[in-house]
Amino acid sequence: MMNKPFDYFAPKSISEAVSLLKKHGSGAKLIAGGQSLVPLMNLGLAAPRQIIDLTHIKKDSLSYVKLDKDSLMIGSMTTHSAVENSPQIRRHCRILSETAMTIADVQVRNRGTIGGSVCHADPAGDYLAPLVAVDAEFRAINPKRKVRTISADKFFVDIFTTALKRDELLTEIRVPKRPSTRNGSAYVKHKYVEGGFAIVGAAAVVSVNKDGICDRAKVVLSGVSTRPVRVDMIEKEFRGENLDERAIEEAGRIVREAVHDPLSDIHASADYRREMAVVFAKRALRLALARSRKTGAQHN
Amino acid sequence: MPKRRSKRAARRAVVTPAKPSREQHIRVRVNGVDHESDVESRMLLVHYLREVLGLTGTHEGCDTSNCGACTILYNGRSVKSCTMFAAQANGGDIVTIEGLTKDGQLHPIQRAFWDNHGLQCGFCTPGMIMQSYWLLKENPKPTDEQIRWGISGNLCRCTGYQNIVKSIKAAARELR
Ligand SMILES: Cc1cc2nc3c(=O)[nH]c(=O)nc-3n(C[C@H](O)[C@H](O)[C@H](O)COP(=O)(O)OP(=O)(O)OC[C@H]3O[C@@H](n4cnc5c(N)ncnc54)[C@H](O)[C@@H]3O)c2cc1C
Ligand code: FES
Ligand code: FES
Numbered sequence: 001m002m003n004k005p006f007d008y009f010a011p012k013s014i015s016e017a018v019s020l021l022k023k024h025g026s027g028a029k030l031i032a033g034g035q036s037l038v039p040l041m042n043l044g045l046a047a048p049r050q051i052i053d054l055t056h057i058k059k060d061s062l063s064y065v066k067l068d069k070d071s072l073m074i075g076s077m078t079t080h081s082a083v084e085n086s087p088q089i090r091r092h093c094r095i096l097s098e099t100a101m102t103i104a105d106v107q108v109r110n111r112g113t114i115g116g117s118v119c120h121a122d123p124a125g126d127y128l129a130p131l132v133a134v135d136a137e138f139r140a141i142n143p144k145r146k147v148r149t150i151s152a153d154k155f156f157v158d159i160f161t162t163a164l165k166r167d168e169l170l171t172e173i174r175v176p177k178r179p180s181t182r183n184g185s186a187y188v189k190h191k192y193v194e195g196g197f198a199i200v201g202a203a204a205v206v207s208v209n210k211d212g213i214c215d216r217a218k219v220v221l222s223g224v225s226t227r228p229v230r231v232d233m234i235e236k237e238f239r240g241e242n243l244d245e246r247a248i249e250e251a252g253r254i255v256r257e258a259v260h261d262p263l264s265d266i267h268a269s270a271d272y273r274r275e276m277a278v279v280f281a282k283r284a285l286r287l288a289l290a291r292s293r294k295t296g297a298q299h300n
Numbered sequence: 301m302p303k304r305r306s307k308r309a310a311r312r313a314v315v316t317p318a319k320p321s322r323e324q325h326i327r328v329r330v331n332g333v334d335h336e337s338d339v340e341s342r343m344l345l346v347h348y349l350r351e352v353l354g355l356t357g358t359h360e361g362c363d364t365s366n367c368g369a370c371t372i373l374y375n376g377r378s379v380k381s382c383t384m385f386a387a388q389a390n391g392g393d394i395v396t397i398e399g400l401t402k403d404g405q406l407h408p409i410q411r412a413f414w415d416n417h418g419l420q421c422g423f424c425t426p427g428m429i430m431q432s433y434w435l436l437k438e439n440p441k442p443t444d445e446q447i448r449w450g451i452s453g454n455l456c457r458c459t460g461y462q463n464i465v466k467s468i469k470a471a472a473r474e475l476r
Contacts, residue, residue, distance in 0.1 A: 005322050007321040008341035009321060034385075035365055038382075038385075039363070039366075039383060043363075053387075053388055056390075056391075106378060106434070107365070107380045107453045108453060110378060111379045111380070111383070195452050
């Protein structure tokens, strides 16, 4: 199908891009990798009046991976392929590389971006759960150059809806650095075909003390609800506990209760999603725990 | 009444740029040849390649980044040309299936697909070969699993993939 005509802009800088957003208002859309937006347009499900292309902005102003003392910083235009392969991300936030690997296929990962993915906020989007689990923060800029920081948990508001205002552009995702020892994380995904969207995606982040006792255990789920589901009870229940197989079974029971109103669609019924949420949350926890126990290795 | 309308039209003329951005002037290098064209902003890159440049080797199967038939190399990386607008490619360097043949000689990957029955109807083949080209550039000695993983964004409804994997392995040996 032929798309509706639109005006195309290729700003060279971030400030030019946000001024265009402000000028054109609600009919305008930013395009990052185009891997969600263009399929929607080609299917006739979206018809922006203006397209503001972020791919011609000076490369390292939105596409980068940097480190400082406390955090890992990822530019919003960093592609899924770059997230998958970046040595810094692999070292300091392995769960994100692991997540990027499960998205779609090589060509889509070569073009699609982490920023586009979170701004699209598809409930089945893979990055949602891990970013909430690692306490990521999102930075956005508006036409007055005001920078706003939003926690991942507050960023995802509803299905395809984020906390960004209409004239805000996401510039960066920050992840707090954690010591490489006694921290483990994992993302596991239930999908029907290689590269398919998550029926359920489970992210687990675990810290243990030197006696193997749990300091922190977090489970967040993608795909089961209109926004990522944080299983708060697990965070509360397991502090100070020994995370043995019995505790993991208990975590499964907590997940079952936390997923009270799962999505139901052509891919999976609500009951099936709830069952799979339990199975995959337990798998993610076991894997994160095993990694946290490999002291000294770069496994978080 | 007519007077008022023309006044409003005049005011509008100040805010809209003289050259409508619904049309873009682009320069692209395709298979080593420079092209300059005026395109509608909404024109997909796959349509530009096929309809404006006449490079019909790049196929269009789905328009939604699913099937991989439209795979090309854009600035050195494999991408699906159905989810890029031609206007976005301004200043870019593109390689299509036509760019692999040199002096009428098939590229070793094309030859390997031929020799190993890596195609039946041929619809997926140009995209499959462009993706293989990228895959072998990144990883000259892939395992079977790495090949299958690398072409997982390219759908083939005919071959069952066995001979495609065989072709890519044969091409890898040839290229080493
Ligand atoms: C075949 C296929 C399979 C896929 N499978 C998966 C999968 O398994 N898991 C998964 O998670 N995803 C999957 N995706 C989606 C893919 O990850 C997309 O790349 C991603 O959802 C959108 O990123 P993008 O850079 O392509 O954004 P675009 O499509 O360009 O933009 C998406 C939205 O975000 C907005 N936006 C983009 N950047 C910014 C910014 N900086 N600030 C504010 N708003 C912005 C745009 O205006 C638009 O509304 C798949 C896509 C395809 C085509
Ligand atoms: S036509 Fe581009 S992926 Fe199918
Ligand atoms: S040969 Fe027919 S689709 Fe692949």
